[in-house]
Amino acid sequence: MKIWRWVFVGLLFCTALVLRIDAVPTERISGSAGDVLDDDPVGRLKVFVYELPSKYNRKILQKDSRCLTHMFAAEIFMHRFLLSSPVRTLNPEEADWFYTPVYTTCDLTPNGLPLPFKSPRMMRSAIQLISSNWPYWNRTEGADHFFVVPHDFGACFHYQEEKAIERGILPLLQRATLVQTFGQRNHVCLKEGSITVPPYAPPQKMQAHLIPEKTPRSIFVYFRGLFYDVGNDPEGGYYARGARAAVWENFKDNTLFDISTEHPTTYYEDMQRAIFCLCPLGWAPWSPRLVEAVIFGCIPVIIADDIVLPFADAIPWEEIGVFVDEEDVPNLDTILTSIPPEVILRKQRLLANPSMKQAMLFPHPAQPGDVFHQVLNGLARKLPHDKSVYLKPGEKILNWTAGPVGDLKPW
Amino acid sequence: MKLSTWQQSYMNRRSNSFRGLGPLDSSSDTGIKSPSAIFWLILHGLCCLISLVLGYRFSRLFFLLLFSASSTNIYTTPFRSIAEITTKPPPLLDHTLHSPLLNKTASSSRVVVGRHGIRIRPWPHPNPTEVMKAHQIIERVQLEQRMQFGVKAPRSVIVVTPTYVRTFQALHLTGVMHSLMLVPYDLVWIVVEAGGVSNETASFLAKSGLTTFHVGFRQRMPNNWEERHKLESKMRLRALRVVREEKLDGIVMFADDSNMHSMELFDEIQNVKWFGALSVGILAHSGNTDESSLPMELRKENDENPSMPVQGPACNSSNKLTGWHTFNSLPFAGKSAVYIDDRATVLPRKLEWAGFVLNSRLLWKGADDKPEWVNDLDTLDGDIGSPLSLVKDLSMVEPLGSCGRHVLLWWLRVEARADSKFPPGWIIDPPLEITVPSKRTPWPDNPPELSSNEKVVIAGQEQPVKPTTKARTSRSKRSSRSKRKQEARTIDTHASTRHSEQN
Numbered sequence: 001m002k003i004w005r006w007v008f009v010g011l012l013f014c015t016a017l018v019l020r021i022d023a024v025p026t027e028r029i030s031g032s033a034g035d036v037l038d039d040d041p042v043g044r045l046k047v048f049v050y051e052l053p054s055k056y057n058r059k060i061l062q063k064d065s066r067c068l069t070h071m072f073a074a075e076i077f078m079h080r081f082l083l084s085s086p087v088r089t090l091n092p093e094e095a096d097w098f099y100t101p102v103y104t105t106c107d108l109t110p111n112g113l114p115l116p117f118k119s120p121r122m123m124r125s126a127i128q129l130i131s132s133n134w135p136y137w138n139r140t141e142g143a144d145h146f147f148v149v150p151h152d153f154g155a156c157f158h159y160q161e162e163k164a165i166e167r168g169i170l171p172l173l174q175r176a177t178l179v180q181t182f183g184q185r186n187h188v189c190l191k192e193g194s195i196t197v198p199p200y201a202p203p204q205k206m207q208a209h210l211i212p213e214k215t216p217r218s219i220f221v222y223f224r225g226l227f228y229d230v231g232n233d234p235e236g237g238y239y240a241r242g243a244r245a246a247v248w249e250n251f252k253d254n255t256l257f258d259i260s261t262e263h264p265t266t267y268y269e270d271m272q273r274a275i276f277c278l279c280p281l282g283w284a285p286w287s288p289r290l291v292e293a294v295i296f297g298c299i300p301v302i303i304a305d306d307i308v309l310p311f312a313d314a315i316p317w318e319e320i321g322v323f324v325d326e327e328d329v330p331n332l333d334t335i336l337t338s339i340p341p342e343v344i345l346r347k348q349r350l351l352a353n354p355s356m357k358q359a360m361l362f363p364h365p366a367q368p369g370d371v372f373h374q375v376l377n378g379l380a381r382k383l384p385h386d387k388s389v390y391l392k393p394g395e396k397i398l399n400w401t402a403g404p405v406g407d408l409k410p411w
Numbered sequence: 412m413k414l415s416t417w418q419q420s421y422m423n424r425r426s427n428s429f430r431g432l433g434p435l436d437s438s439s440d441t442g443i444k445s446p447s448a449i450f451w452l453i454l455h456g457l458c459c460l461i462s463l464v465l466g467y468r469f470s471r472l473f474f475l476l477l478f479s480a481s482s483t484n485i486y487t488t489p490f491r492s493i494a495e496i497t498t499k500p501p502p503l504l505d506h507t508l509h510s511p512l513l514n515k516t517a518s519s520s521r522v523v524v525g526r527h528g529i530r531i532r533p534w535p536h537p538n539p540t541e542v543m544k545a546h547q548i549i550e551r552v553q554l555e556q557r558m559q560f561g562v563k564a565p566r567s568v569i570v571v572t573p574t575y576v577r578t579f580q581a582l583h584l585t586g587v588m589h590s591l592m593l594v595p596y597d598l599v600w601i602v603v604e605a606g607g608v609s610n611e612t613a614s615f616l617a618k619s620g621l622t623t624f625h626v627g628f629r630q631r632m633p634n635n636w637e638e639r640h641k642l643e644s645k646m647r648l649r650a651l652r653v654v655r656e657e658k659l660d661g662i663v664m665f666a667d668d669s670n671m672h673s674m675e676l677f678d679e680i681q682n683v684k685w686f687g688a689l690s691v692g693i694l695a696h697s698g699n700t701d702e703s704s705l706p707m708e709l710r711k712e713n714d715e716n717p718s719m720p721v722q723g724p725a726c727n728s729s730n731k732l733t734g735w736h737t738f739n740s741l742p743f744a745g746k747s748a749v750y751i752d753d754r755a756t757v758l759p760r761k762l763e764w765a766g767f768v769l770n771s772r773l774l775w776k777g778a779d780d781k782p783e784w785v786n787d788l789d790t791l792d793g794d795i796g797s798p799l800s801l802v803k804d805l806s807m808v809e810p811l812g813s814c815g816r817h818v819l820l821w822w823l824r825v826e827a828r829a830d831s832k833f834p835p836g837w838i839i840d841p842p843l844e845i846t847v848p849s850k851r852t853p854w855p856d857n858p859p860e861l862s863s864n865e866k867v868v869i870a871g872q873e874q875p876v877k878p879t880t881k882a883r884t885s886r887s888k889r890s891s892r893s894k895r896k897q898e899a900r901t902i903d904t905h906a907s908t909r910h911s912e913q914n
Contacts, residue, residue: 184522214561220549236529237526237528238525241522250531250532253536256541275548327530331532337544345552
């Protein structure tokens with residue numbers, strides 16, 4: 001009998017050894033949908049990519065190549081990834097999902113900001129094309145189609161929130177799945193079933209600025225960006241719903257808060273030396289700061305009421321970031337210093353998980369676990385399509401003449 | 412369709428990343444100039460006129476609030492400036508609801524579009540308790556970082572320092588003590604003191620709060636460098652015997668009390684397995700020797716071949732130890748300091764002890780895992796130039812600091828004049844009665860033949876004039892004062908005689 005006891009002890013010892021081999025302690029990430037970050041979508045779904053004339057995609061990109069590097073570049077890279085991905089099928093009959101490659105966020109001003117005024121017409125024209133050339137749109141009125149709309153307020157196609165709310169989501173996209181960066185609960189521009197993705201941040205640029213991991217983190221809170229948008233909101237109160245201005249007014253003389261409007265060349269390096277990085281809303285609730293904070297291991301402090309963060313069902317953001325209500329901004333220092341150190345260390349361990357960092361990146365060529373794969377995972381989780389999405393012949397749900405009169409003009 | 416001027420101006424503003432003035436602008440998608448657009452244009456003009464009259468920007472929000480009936484949540488007037496906000500006492504400002512367009516938002520959303528107040532707490536300054544808590548958090552995070560990415564399983568550091576009581580001991584020992592107090596690893600400090608254990612040194616060790624072994628060495632420190640180096644070697648061997656007796660486990664390093672150590676040094680020596688060598692920067696300061704005293708040929712030689720002041724391991728391209736860089740003392744031949752307080756360059760020996768670190772197990776008696784290429788400590792005695800004598804096979808020495816390319820510590824020898832005195836323990840007790848005139852301050856009322864140790868007697872010759880350093884410059888001033896004209900004349904004579912004495 002004694003031998004068995006020793007065998008048992010030996011087994012325990014061995015398992016203990018095995019578990020400690022982990023070099024950098026990280027924790028597994030499992031969101032509400034389960035432990036799905038590492039799922040492989042290949043084999044679980046099939047995507048058919050429509051062949052649209054190049055005026056919808058390639059010609060627009062040729063006019064302005066900045067579209068490949070700005071934060072809305074997700075639509076272009078998604079297209080490129082799908083064209084060469086194993087989930088792509090050339091036979092539309094066996095496809096589960098249909099993708100329409102139309103670059104709606106590539107009409108740029110000289111400054112580099114996308115103008116959304118023609119986007120509704122462009123989208124409408126594209127849908128008209130696919131509905132007349134292929135039967136798959138009319139079969140479900142778009143319920144098994146997905147579109148990438150990375151603009152400020154998604155498919156509302158406007159940069160100003162009141163206008164976007166007024167327009168609402170483009171009527172023709174009411175039944176389709178939208179892949180967008182904007183996410184806010186109870187907001188017109190986020191419809192149920194949308195997949196939120198992070199904005200595009202150039203992965204090579206971030207990799208080029210990595211510093212050794214053992215550099216001690218000595219900045220408590222870090223933020224670089226505007227607090228007041230003097231050009232567009234001179235009185236204050238509109239921009240960021242006053243939250244950024246509140247951060248400045250309350251903490252500008254606090255040495256724990258390294259906040260300013262400067263553009264340092266060491267921005268990425270500084271983030272790696274900070275414990276908390278503020279990610280407040282701007283004109284829209286999302287920003288690339290979240291991506292940068294996750295890549296550089298800085299705990300994101302999200303100040304945006306009701307925001308829906310990327311891949312909210314796969315990533316448990318509550319456990320990774322700190323959420324602060326906009327009305328609690330004056331007490332931000334109390335909130336952050338009262339977080340117990342064990343919680344902070346746990347958040348840092350979660351952030352150190354390579355799947356977490358991979359899920360925020362758009363590498364080329366695509367790698368397992370990156371944004372493209374997470375989007376496909378999200379789409380795969382929505383399968384199989386409910387029988388009710390298939391319309392009976394002659395049945396029509398979408399109103400093709402709804403929306404502002406200007407949208408009906410051909411593009 | 413031709414764009415209206417309104418829309419065109421709107422587009423222009425968009426190109427400047429303009430974000431609009433809110434719901435007061437009409438929709439830009441319509442090309443038709445609706446009556447409401449004309450109305451807003453007129454209102455815009457009216458507001459511009461009012462702004463001109465008032466002298467500041469007049470917000471059109473005022474009109475909206477006047478005419479809108481649904482806003483029930485107004486607590487503050489809308490166009491209060493931020494300056495006003497900060498001066499008013501109410502703790503929190505609530506946001507003002509705005510515009511009838513809110514009908515379009517989902518009813519259950521608590522996030523409203525429009526203008527919000529900027530919340531500022533009544534005293535927007537840091538709270539010291541929270542600052543302390545934040546610093547504790549930062550410390551904890553850095554500790555975790557060190558544990559994860561720093562040295563795994565750090566060994567304790569055993570520091571050997573030979574010292575003796577002299578004027579500059581406080582200067583040197585304070586530096587070493589502070590460096591050692593910052594080391595994040597367990598530390599044992601073995602201080603060997605020439606001339607026996609003294610209270611001076613003991614008080615330093617007590618202040619440090621480190622684990623210390625204070626060992627007295629009966630011989631007194633000689634006053635020439637040659638002998639001093641030999642004695643220091645003997646003292647270090649004594650310390651190594653302490654390591655053997657106490658069976659201390661860790662990494663032995665030699666920190667001379669006048670050397671300067673960087674913090675990276677202590678991280679780097681954790682990488683040593685048995686016997687390691689480091690690069691030491693030699694700061695052979697020139698003392699008081701002028702450049703002009705060197706003969707011309709030697710100076711030219713220096714310019715052609717500047718001797719690299721680094722002692723340490725030399726490696727070949729495959730990072731294997733191939734030799735040693737030693738200090739080139741030829742340029743200083745005959746001009747180096749002999750006595751400790753000479754005003755000349757103090758030269759190091761060929762290889763200084765400070766550049767070597769060893770695993771304490773090498774010194775233990777009868778340790779099984781001791782490698783065979785190590786001499787036993789008992790076989791060494793007297794003056795060994797460097798701990799290399801412990802090693803039979805020189806190729807087993809590990810070069811540290813990326814093969815000697817990083818200089819992590821600096822060697823320096825600086826001592827005071829032989830006749831320099833310092834108050835014991837650096838405590839001035841009883842308060843000084845002896846006034847020592849410094850060379851530059853003429854003390855007019857002292858007779859010039861006064862020596863430093865005599866008391867200054869100010870007899871009642873004249874009214875004691877306070878000696879100031881301005882005496883020389885304000886001589887003319889004092890002479891102009893009528894009250895002191897008499898003293899001034901005598902002062903002048905005294906001052907002049909004193910000057911002549913000193914110069």
